[in-house]
Structure formats: C-alpha cells, structure tokens
Amino acid sequence: MSKKLIDLQHITKSYDGHTILDDLNLYIRENEFLTLLGPSGCGKTTTLRLIGGFESPDNGKIIFDGKNITNLAPNERQLNTVFQRYALFPHMTIAENIAFGLKIKKKSKDYINDKIKYALKLVNLDGFEKRSIDSLSGGQQQRIAIARAIVNEPKVLLLDEPLGALDLKLRQDMQYELIRLKNELGITFIYVTHDQEEALTMSDTIVVMNQGYIQQIGTPEDIYNEPCNAFVADFIGESNIIDGIMLEDKLVKILNVTFPCVDEGFGTNTPVDVVIRPEDVELVAPEQGLLSGEVTSLIFKGVHWEIVVLAGGYEWLVHTTQMHPVGSKVGIRVDPFNIQIMNKPESSDEKAVELDA
Amino acid sequence: MVKKSAERIYLTLIFLFLYLPIAVLIVLSFNNSKSRVYWGGFTLKWYQKMITSPTIMKAFGTTIIISLASALIATLLGTLAALGINAMKKRNQTIMLGATNIPMLNADIVTGISMMLLFVRFTRLGMGTVLIAHITFNIPYVILNVLPKLRQTSKYTYEAALDLGATPLYAFFKITWPQLRPGVLSGFLMAMTMSLDDFSITYFTKGAGINTLSTMIYTNMRKGINPEMYALSTILFMAALILLLLMNFGPSAKREKASK
Amino acid sequence: MRNLKRQLFAGPYMIWIVGFILLPVVMILYYAFTTSSGSFTVSNVLTITHPIFFRALLFSLKLALVCTLICLVLAYPLAMILNNMKNGSQGFIVFIFILPMWMNFMLRILAWKMLLSNNGIINTILGFFGLPDLHIINTPAAVVLCMVYDFLPFMVLPIYNALARINRDVIEAAKDLGAGNITIFFKIIVPLSMSGVISGIIMVFVPALTSFAVSDLLGGGKVLLIGNIIEQAFTQDYNWNLGAGLSFVLMIFVLVSMTLVNSRDTEGGANVW
Numbered sequence: 001m002s003k004k005l006i007d008l009q010h011i012t013k014s015y016d017g018h019t020i021l022d023d024l025n026l027y028i029r030e031n032e033f034l035t036l037l038g039p040s041g042c043g044k045t046t047t048l049r050l051i052g053g054f055e056s057p058d059n060g061k062i063i064f065d066g067k068n069i070t071n072l073a074p075n076e077r078q079l080n081t082v083f084q085r086y087a088l089f090p091h092m093t094i095a096e097n098i099a100f101g102l103k104i105k106k107k108s109k110d111y112i113n114d115k116i117k118y119a120l121k122l123v124n125l126d127g128f129e130k131r132s133i134d135s136l137s138g139g140q141q142q143r144i145a146i147a148r149a150i151v152n153e154p155k156v157l158l159l160d161e162p163l164g165a166l167d168l169k170l171r172q173d174m175q176y177e178l179i180r181l182k183n184e185l186g187i188t189f190i191y192v193t194h195d196q197e198e199a200l201t202m203s204d205t206i207v208v209m210n211q212g213y214i215q216q217i218g219t220p221e222d223i224y225n226e227p228c229n230a231f232v233a234d235f236i237g238e239s240n241i242i243d244g245i246m247l248e249d250k251l252v253k254i255l256n257v258t259f260p261c262v263d264e265g266f267g268t269n270t271p272v273d274v275v276i277r278p279e280d281v282e283l284v285a286p287e288q289g290l291l292s293g294e295v296t297s298l299i300f301k302g303v304h305w306e307i308v309v310l311a312g313g314y315e316w317l318v319h320t321t322q323m324h325p326v327g328s329k330v331g332i333r334v335d336p337f338n339i340q341i342m343n344k345p346e347s348s349d350e351k352a353v354e355l356d357a
Numbered sequence: 358m359v360k361k362s363a364e365r366i367y368l369t370l371i372f373l374f375l376y377l378p379i380a381v382l383i384v385l386s387f388n389n390s391k392s393r394v395y396w397g398g399f400t401l402k403w404y405q406k407m408i409t410s411p412t413i414m415k416a417f418g419t420t421i422i423i424s425l426a427s428a429l430i431a432t433l434l435g436t437l438a439a440l441g442i443n444a445m446k447k448r449n450q451t452i453m454l455g456a457t458n459i460p461m462l463n464a465d466i467v468t469g470i471s472m473m474l475l476f477v478r479f480t481r482l483g484m485g486t487v488l489i490a491h492i493t494f495n496i497p498y499v500i501l502n503v504l505p506k507l508r509q510t511s512k513y514t515y516e517a518a519l520d521l522g523a524t525p526l527y528a529f530f531k532i533t534w535p536q537l538r539p540g541v542l543s544g545f546l547m548a549m550t551m552s553l554d555d556f557s558i559t560y561f562t563k564g565a566g567i568n569t570l571s572t573m574i575y576t577n578m579r580k581g582i583n584p585e586m587y588a589l590s591t592i593l594f595m596a597a598l599i600l601l602l603l604m605n606f607g608p609s610a611k612r613e614k615a616s617k
Numbered sequence: 618m619r620n621l622k623r624q625l626f627a628g629p630y631m632i633w634i635v636g637f638i639l640l641p642v643v644m645i646l647y648y649a650f651t652t653s654s655g656s657f658t659v660s661n662v663l664t665i666t667h668p669i670f671f672r673a674l675l676f677s678l679k680l681a682l683v684c685t686l687i688c689l690v691l692a693y694p695l696a697m698i699l700n701n702m703k704n705g706s707q708g709f710i711v712f713i714f715i716l717p718m719w720m721n722f723m724l725r726i727l728a729w730k731m732l733l734s735n736n737g738i739i740n741t742i743l744g745f746f747g748l749p750d751l752h753i754i755n756t757p758a759a760v761v762l763c764m765v766y767d768f769l770p771f772m773v774l775p776i777y778n779a780l781a782r783i784n785r786d787v788i789e790a791a792k793d794l795g796a797g798n799i800t801i802f803f804k805i806i807v808p809l810s811m812s813g814v815i816s817g818i819i820m821v822f823v824p825a826l827t828s829f830a831v832s833d834l835l836g837g838g839k840v841l842l843i844g845n846i847i848e849q850a851f852t853q854d855y856n857w858n859l860g861a862g863l864s865f866v867l868m869i870f871v872l873v874s875m876t877l878v879n880s881r882d883t884e885g886g887a888n889v890w
Binding site: 368377382385412435459470472475493550579590592597 | 694708714730823848868872889
C-alpha cells in the first residue's frame, strides 16, 4: 500500500447556517484514482474545493504530504484542478492557456514550448497551439483544460465533473482517455461525479457521499457487490431493496418467506434491509421457487430482458437472458451469496439515507 | 480589512461627487433667499413660481409630448423592424444594422445638423421636425433591445404553436409576444430616457418658439440662473428616482426576475 | 415564402433609414462640398487647416482625452468594487451609481455652474476655512470637471457589465495554476474586461469631443471647442456650408478614432503575453 498523500481530518463546512459537511474524515493515497460519488448537494464538490483551496473549512485540518495546508491559497498548493465548465481563458490561444501556469513559475521559453507540445500530444490534440478557444468542441476544450493542468506537474489532479457537459459517446471515450492519462502520468486523481457508471469504470477507490456524510468507501467491486446500506445500493445500479427480518445467523425472512443467506452477526429477529441485485434474481418454474408470482412487464434491453415480477406483494426487478412473456407464472430463487443484509439506518450518518430516499 | 475600508472610502467619495451637486440643488430649491450661499428660511415659492411660469410649463408639456410620442412611434417601428431584420439573410442583416448604427455612432451635433439641413430644404422647423428627429435616434435603441430577445426566442416554440393549430397571428400574440415584451418595454423606456435627455439634436431641429426642457434650461442658463430651475431639478430628479425604483425593484420587476 | 413576408415588417424602417438617416448624411455632404451659390468646392472642408479651427480641433481632442482618461481611472476601481460586492444590496448600490445618468443633462451642468461660480458654494466653503478661492469657472478645468461628472456613469456601466460577465471559474482556474492577485488582475481581469473599457471609452470620448453645451455654459465663451465653432457657424454666422464642412470633418474624425480604438481591441486580445 502506498502512503497517504492527502488527509482530511474532522472537516466541517457550512454556508449560511446550512451544514454541507459534518466532521468529514478521508484520506487519499499516492497514485490513487479516487472518486467522490453522490447526488447533487451531497458535499462532493465542496470537498474538492476545500482540497483545491477555493474554500476553507470552518473546522478541521487538511494535511498534504505531511504538511498542514488548510489555510494555504490555491496558488500555493501543489495540485491543479480541471473545472466543470473547463474555465479556459477565452482571450488566449490554446498555447497561451497551457503556458499560463508555467509562465508564472518563470520557466524558460524552450521548456514551455516543449511542455506545450508534450501536453497536446498527451491529450491527442497535436498542432492545436495557435487555435482559439472558440474554435474547439466541448470535448476538445476539456482536453485542453486537462493539458493546462498537467503541464504544471501537480502531485494531484482534481477533476470536478469534467465530463458532465459532454454527450454520452464522448463521455465514454474520455473515460478511457482519463484512465490512460492517469497511468502515463502516475499521479493522484481526485474525481467528482454523480454518474455511478463513470465512478465504477475509472476508480481505484469510490467514496459514496450523501447529505454531507460519507456513506461508504471501497473499491468499485466492494461498493457494487457489498453496499453497506440501502442508499449506496440504490445509488449504485438498480436494486431490489426489501424490508426483512433477520431470524438468526444465515436465515432471513423476506415477504413472509425464509431465505437462506450467508450473513451473520445481526442477532435474532432484527429488522434489516435486504438488497438483491436484479441480475441475481433467478427465475425458475413456479413450484421450484421460494416465492412464486406473475410477470407483469417485459422490456427488451439488448443484452438482457428487464422483467418485473409481482411476487409476495413486491414488484421484483429482474435482469435475465431468458424471455418470460407477460402473464406467465414464475418462481423466484436467490443464491444465498447474492443476498445482502444491511442494518436499518439508526445513527445520524445513516439517517441521511432515509432523508434522501 | 484595510482593503475593505479603502473600498468604502472610495465608494463614499464617488458617491459624494455624484450626489453633492444634486443635493445642493435640492436644498437651494427650498431656500427663501435668492442667494446661492445663504439660507434664508424654508419656502415653496420657487415651486409655485415654476408652476405658474408659462415658459417652464410649456417646455415641460412639449418635452412630455415629444418623448412619449417619439418613444411610442419608435417602439412600434423598431419592433417591426427587428422582426423583419431577424427574418433576413445574414448579409442583409449586417447592412440594416450598419445603417442603424449611424445615428448611434455619429456625434449628436452632426446628427442634429444633418437633419436640420434636410428639414429646412423641404419644410419648416417645428414640433414635427423635432418629433421626427427624436424618433430617428430612438429607433436604434428599440432595435438593440428587441433583436437579442428575438434571437433568444426559439422559432420552434412559434412553430410548435402553429403545429398545434394556432393561426400565425394567434401564435405571435400568445407565444412570441410574451417573450419579446421585456425587450420591447426596456427599448421603450430607453428611447424615452434618451429623448428626455436630448439637447443637441433638439437644439438644431426645433423651430423658433418651440422648447423642450433641455433647450429651455440652456437658453435660461445663458442669461443667469433662476431659482425656479432648482425647483424644476428637484422635481425631475425625484421623478427619475421614483420611476427607476419602480422599474428596478417594483413588483413587476420581481416577477420578471422570478420567471427567469 | 412566409419568411419574405416577415421581412416586409422592416419596410417602414427601411424607408425611415433612407429618408432620415441616409438623406441627412447626403445633405451634409452636399453642403460641405458646395459654395453658397451651389458650385462644387473643397474649401469648406479644408478650412479645418486654418490655424484657429485646427487649434480648436486639437484642443477639443486634448480635452476629450483628458476627460476620458479621468473617467476611466475613476470608473475602473469603482466597477471592480461594485462587482466584488456579493451581498444582496449589490443591485441597489449599482443603481445608485447609475442614477445621476438619468437626470437631465442640462440640470447636471446647471448644478456645476452654481457650485463653481466665483461666489458659489465651493468658494464660500473655501473662504470659510480661510482658503484661497478656486477660480475655475470659465476655464477648461471647469469644462473637464463637468464632463467627467456627466459622462462618468457611461464609463462605469459597460465596465461593470464586462466584469460581471467574467466567469468565477476562470479566476479560480488562474489561481489554481499559481497566479497571484496581481497576475490575475493584469492577465485575466483586464483583458477580459477590455470590451467594456472600449465601449466606455467610446461612450465618453465621442460626446466629450463633440459637445458644445458644456463649454458654452461653463467656459464663459473662453473655451472654444470644435463643437462651439460648428454651432456658431450655423447660429451666428449663418455660414451653413462652412458648418457642414466642419461637421463632415468631425464625422470622419470620430469614425477614424473609433476604428482605431476598436482595432486596438482585437489586437490586444490576441497578444496578451
């Protein structure tokens, strides 16, 4: 494991009496691609702006590479930001935009020209030096914004929803570009997005946030497969989230039917949330299932069918490659490994879940 | 903190520079003494004199008529023109807007003289010529206010209305007009302000015996200053203040901001 | 073809343009290039080379430049302070600094005439403190002072608008790339507000160059600007051809200076560094 590069300690921030972040603790390792993921207003952009130095926290400390940078101005921090709407300087050419930071550092002309060439090559826009900003498409402007940031050789690159303004195809292409860039540069990326697919594709670590609280920190696989609460489960992909009662270890009662599972340690007769991913629901013959019901809707999604089954009074969302016509009777089975058991929210952190839901 | 107070001081100084002269005029308008320096007690007699002065009242009436009429006609012509220009090809638009810029860029004195030269050749100077001159320099302000609104207005909403069965006229008044209205209104107000404030162009295009407030004050001031003028200033300043306050912070302004 | 029909809305205005915008310009040209008997001449226009007229033109130019410069120096910091105010009262404060613009032009001159006159308020206050009198009425200084007062809001407003249009992101990006406040001001804020400065300069310079009322009323006949000369040609000497000739020169002069200012703008935009 590489060392901690940035450490946010007990960060609190509020605007006009409205608390945005409440006692946030988070560290970012060297060379990590860390994504802050959450709905708008969850505090992810504020967190990024605190790291960038555009805001200062009401309470708490920001440690960068062992030094306290909490009160350092943005221009004195060894990190650079790629802004949501690019924030290119409209009165300068592309080369001038990229050279901006280097000229402030009084680098030599040759050095600057080399850097511009290198950066433009890196973002696949060789030869664009003399072009004006207006002549670029959104995707090209975004690449220039990235080039402008990385020529300064920051230890950390902060990206604030950089792909938000691009169309779907371009966004997907840029995701791969960003991963490639990160690997070539070997620096830390802190990425803010509300798009769970972006987060899952690119990140080493995902931090799911809601209402100013961190909900879960983990690898994309962890977050997807083992969501720690209903908010995370619901935010990351589609889920069936059902009220259940943990009868004892490895046995949960859902919709009055007892399902075997693998979770332990919830005590006996404890109310819990049960999360089952739509692709983990198996449709079988009615008599073979733990529950039986009727198909009420069927939509072809290309790779799979999206089916809604009314069973036990709950509308189960199911993804399957097998077609089941509307009206047909089916049984429902779930592999014990695919049943996620989560505590009902009770602490203040988790209340946020309910507020949002 | 030092910067903050420096800013405050600067704002205050500029504020004093802008308002002290006006404040002095207002104070003197209530001064019983004719002196510009000594306070002779409170009086409203200058206001009374102002109201009973036929010169001032006639100029006041002329100013109101000219500015209202010219702003109205300019708004009508300008809005129609903007609609037409918006439908034109790029090249023709450039030509039209170029011509529109002439009275805006030309010095007032040159515009005034050029119109006078035209008028004296074909007609006599009088109310009519002043009106035409005011309309001419007002139209550009209307066009410049309406055209951007027109360009913002998606033509698809108009087409959608037609698609839903509206006649072109109905679609225009129900769909396009509400979106244009703020631009037309600000064009009208701007035209009226320009007209109220104009001196040079009126000066050259008015005939003998016709005066707007501007030209009347000018003639008056060349002879010396009457305290009635202070009273007039006070009233005009208050009128501008109230009108602007209503426009900027009145209920309709709020609604407009909210609807954005 | 409905499009063509819609273009016809501009018809009345086109007639208006021909009748009341283009034709008057033709009239100026006609008078400028003919003698009083109607034969062609260039002498009216060339009169500008006559020392008296030429000096008046140069003097007007100097006065207008000084006035524009003072307005710019006063207005830029003011616009910046106004733009940086983030509280809810910003709209109202901006309003206060624009309001004097809406008071009749003549009344603003009247106010200064009264303040500055030899036995006016300013001198009375100076006298009260035992300070020497200020004799600037009937001098170019009074004319410049009053012009600055008259035209200052015309400089503040466009600069303020241009500053308000600058995206906060751009400022933050510059900070992020290591720029301090001074660098941000000169490399980002100034170039990006240049369009406002340019329109402010035009809105102040042209009326300052061509006005005749201020110099007439506060100059006491001693400050002779090109505007006064043209006005007198029409109202006192009844030499319309001469007046038109000088008007033509003034028109060209304004046109050329505006082109110069505008071209400076586009060049400046490209070579910031």
